[in-house]
Amino acid sequence: MMNDYFTFLPPISEFHLTEQNIISVLGYKNVEIPEAVKQGLKSLLPTALNNAVIKCGFKIFESKDIIITKETLLIKAVELKIDKIIALHLKHADTVAIFAATIGSEFDQYISELKNKDILDSYLADTIGSELVENVGDWLEIKLKNIIGNKNISNRLSPGYCGWKVSEQHKLFSLLPPDFCGISLNDSALMKPIKSISGIIGIGENLKRLDYQCKICSLEHCYKRNRVKD
Amino acid sequence: MSDLLFNLSECVEYGKINSDTQYPKHLIGKKGTVELTEEALNCGFSPEVILADALIMGMKRIGEKFAQGKAFIPNLLIASKAMNAASTILKPHFQKGSDYHKGKIIMGTVKGDLHDIGKNIVKMVLEGNGWQVIDLGVDTSKEKFIESLNENKESHIGLSALLTTTMLNMEDIVNSIKLLNYGTKIFVGGAPLSSDFANKIGADGYFPDPHSFVNYLDSLIN
Numbered sequence: 001m002m003n004d005y006f007t008f009l010p011p012i013s014e015f016h017l018t019e020q021n022i023i024s025v026l027g028y029k030n031v032e033i034p035e036a037v038k039q040g041l042k043s044l045l046p047t048a049l050n051n052a053v054i055k056c057g058f059k060i061f062e063s064k065d066i067i068i069t070k071e072t073l074l075i076k077a078v079e080l081k082i083d084k085i086i087a088l089h090l091k092h093a094d095t096v097a098i099f100a101a102t103i104g105s106e107f108d109q110y111i112s113e114l115k116n117k118d119i120l121d122s123y124l125a126d127t128i129g130s131e132l133v134e135n136v137g138d139w140l141e142i143k144l145k146n147i148i149g150n151k152n153i154s155n156r157l158s159p160g161y162c163g164w165k166v167s168e169q170h171k172l173f174s175l176l177p178p179d180f181c182g183i184s185l186n187d188s189a190l191m192k193p194i195k196s197i198s199g200i201i202g203i204g205e206n207l208k209r210l211d212y213q214c215k216i217c218s219l220e221h222c223y224k225r226n227r228v229k230d
Numbered sequence: 231m232s233d234l235l236f237n238l239s240e241c242v243e244y245g246k247i248n249s250d251t252q253y254p255k256h257l258i259g260k261k262g263t264v265e266l267t268e269e270a271l272n273c274g275f276s277p278e279v280i281l282a283d284a285l286i287m288g289m290k291r292i293g294e295k296f297a298q299g300k301a302f303i304p305n306l307l308i309a310s311k312a313m314n315a316a317s318t319i320l321k322p323h324f325q326k327g328s329d330y331h332k333g334k335i336i337m338g339t340v341k342g343d344l345h346d347i348g349k350n351i352v353k354m355v356l357e358g359n360g361w362q363v364i365d366l367g368v369d370t371s372k373e374k375f376i377e378s379l380n381e382n383k384e385s386h387i388g389l390s391a392l393l394t395t396t397m398l399n400m401e402d403i404v405n406s407i408k409l410l411n412y413g414t415k416i417f418v419g420g421a422p423l424s425s426d427f428a429n430k431i432g433a434d435g436y437f438p439d440p441h442s443f444v445n446y447l448d449s450l451i452n
Contacts, residue, residue, distance in 0.1 A: 026304060027299075027302040027303075028302060031299075031300050031301070034244075034245065034253065034254070034305055034308055035253030035254060036253050036304070036308045037304045037308075039252070039253070111347075115346070115350065119354045120307045120311065122350070123303065123307060123347060123350075124304070126347045160393065160394060160422070165394055166394045167394070167395045186344075187342060188342035188393055188396045189393065190343065190344060190393060190395075190396075192344075194345070
């Protein structure tokens with residue numbers, strides 16, 4: 001099992017994104033939701049989901065291949081400067097999985113076409129895409145748990161969050177097979193397709209799954225803050 | 231304020247573009263910004279008064295709700311769409327040579343970054359509040375910003391980035407523009423940014439949302 005990688009092509013029917021999910025992510029809690037948003041989501045959500053082509057997977061490393069320090073994670077010869085917050089999440093991890101997931105370039109194209117038509121629709125579609133790819137991440141965690149058995153797993157921890165620089169994406173992807181899930185990086189470490197996620201998940205019998213440490217993170221306007229609140 | 235101008239401001243606030251627009255519920259079947267703007271002109275209101283006392287007033291109210299957490303980005307976009315529909319009707323009625331726009335902003339997502347939803351939202355809200363936006367798109371080089379500034383020397387500049395890697399490209403752009411000595415104000419925005427970062431790279435301000443940006447820009451001309 002170890003040092004193996006797993007890839008999945010889950011059908012969209014595996015995901016149950018609702019208009020209410022998106023409304024919540026948009027911020028509407030105990031305030032009036034504009035009719036335009038309700039109507040927009042009603043027509044956009046089915047179309048948006050039809051434009052998603054989901055690919056996801058992970059690679060699990062052997063315990064002997066990793067060393068976790070207070071600020072770094074060494075996987076084989078690759079040193080990831082994960083910083084203190086993420087190192088805390090990995091406390092008591094025996095090993096890690098590197099994951100990636102995307103909803104495909106077709107979705108990028110779909111958003112791009114909407115941009116030229118209606119700014120509200122493109123914003124709603126963008127939000128649907130962001131939430132869907134996070135749902136794929138949630139789904140992937142369940143798959144990982146099924147494979148590792150009784151061990152615990154950490155939250156998903158990604159470059160660009162919690163003090164881990166996004167430029168480290170290049171190192172992260174160097175540990176995955178080429179063109180993993182069809183995701184590529186540009187010089188700025190931007191993933192293409194844009195609606196993609198990547199990162200690590202700690203695995204360990206004695207590992208405790210911690211909440212995201214938003215209170216001590218300096219990334220004030222992070223997307224995960226809204227999601228964590230739910 | 232007259233009832234007509236108040237109704238027009240309400241249509242902007244709630245994004246009712248015309249009588250066919252099926253929201254908000256309490257305005258269904260009533261006239262929207264398109265009809266009411268035409269009516270206001272026919273009644274003899276000057277375009278300046280319609281703009282200031284109705285359209286901008288509606289945008290201001292939705293902006294205040296946004297600041298109070300009672301409205302969100304979609305509300306700003308809905309209102310901006312209605313505002314822009316009214317502005318299209320109003321535009322030909324401004325006297326030739328009069329300053330219809332409050333000012334110009336050159337905007338772009340910096341080199342290496344392809345994210346533009348945030349920039350597009352800010353653009354829409356700025357335009358809805360009477361500012362002219364020159365949109366340079368995504369993956370915008372320093373040279374492209376300078377070229378546009380040379381053609382529009384009185385403009386402010388807005389730089390956008392969503393990545394911690396690409397936000398670092400902002401410093402070089404800021405330094406190069408400041409060297410031109412046009413007195414250009416440069417503002418930055420994007421999820422990983424902060425006021426500290428803006429100060430560090432010599433930018434003139436960071437804004438976490440379009441409403442606070444518009445308020446600041448308006449304060450520069452008031």
